[in-house]
Amino acid sequence: MSQHAVLDNNTHRDLRVRIEPNADLGDAIMSCVTVPAEFRQVQAHFPILFHKNQANGAFNAIALFGFENGENLFLEGGKWDALYRPLALSIQPFLIGRSADGDGPGQVHIDMDHARTGDANGVRLFDEGGQATPYLEDIASRLGLLDAGYRASEAFFAALRQHELLEPLTLEIELDDGAKRSLVGFHIIDEERLRALDAATLGELHEAGYLMPIFMALASLSHITELVARKNRREAHG
Incomplete structure (x- = not known):
């Protein structure tokens, strides 16, 4: 279950969140959503695949971490074994919230039931004066990038379907x-x-900014071989 709340510097003044990679904190996943705006960073480490929603036919992109549900081959001894964490993974337990009609500016929400939320060993979101910490400012920036990427991706996938x-x-x-x-x-x-x-x-694809992420997605497929090698190492060491 999730319990989303608008982040507030009074209500959540002393709230802390865990930020380290850990299977128990939500990182034990075989993939996460990615957006075309970050394909350049993602393709340097992970295969980029596309998934079709069978209910509505819509596509999204995912960064692949493993071959089975719950398997993340980039979690090594409590550390993240890559130089990049996709935006959708790195912003947990935060998300962007909007009004029901989707208009207006987004607000930073936090999932109060997330495993990362509320641990005394975590990182503060606000300082004693109620100002956002550098960590929270970084999260807000990442959320903005991810939100903009989501909004721009609909036209990108429409072009892929069109052609x-x-x-x-x-x-x-x-x-x-x-x-x-x-x-x-x-x-x-x-x-x-x-x-x-x-x-x-x-x-036309180049003019729209779609050709580069297309090439990045193609280039990323070379990492499937590396992912298999990670799987073999994991199996060999139990």
Whole structure:
């Protein structure tokens, strides 16, 4: 369950949150949502795949951390073994809240039931004078980037659908011990269709700012091999 509250420097003056990577704090996940605006950073470390909502047909992008539910191969001994944490993971337990109609400025909300919230060993959100700490200011900046990325991504995915640039992915991997794992239910950029686009269409995608994240998503797929290697190391060490 979640209990969202608007963050307030009076009500939450002494509230602290845990910020370290930890499976018990919500990091034991095989993927998290990412947005095109951060594909450049994400592709340096993680495969970027696309997931289709079967209920409404909408797509979103995910950064892949493992091959099974609850598996995060970038959690190593309580540390995050990559130089980047995707925005959607790094802002927990915070989120942007808006009015029911979606208009107006966003507000910083916090999930009071999240495992990171309320621990005395955590980091303060406000100082003694009620001013936001540098940590909270950084979180607010990240939330703004993620919110803007979400809002801009709808048009990006519309362009991918328009030009039929997404194809289903079925990936079968065999581990060193002979065990097999499958990745199904995801999509990737259809490189063949991308290559077949004419110059005018490519120019339109570039003008809209979509061509770079498309290339970043394609480049990220090279990390699937590295993810398999992480899985093999994890299995070998129990």
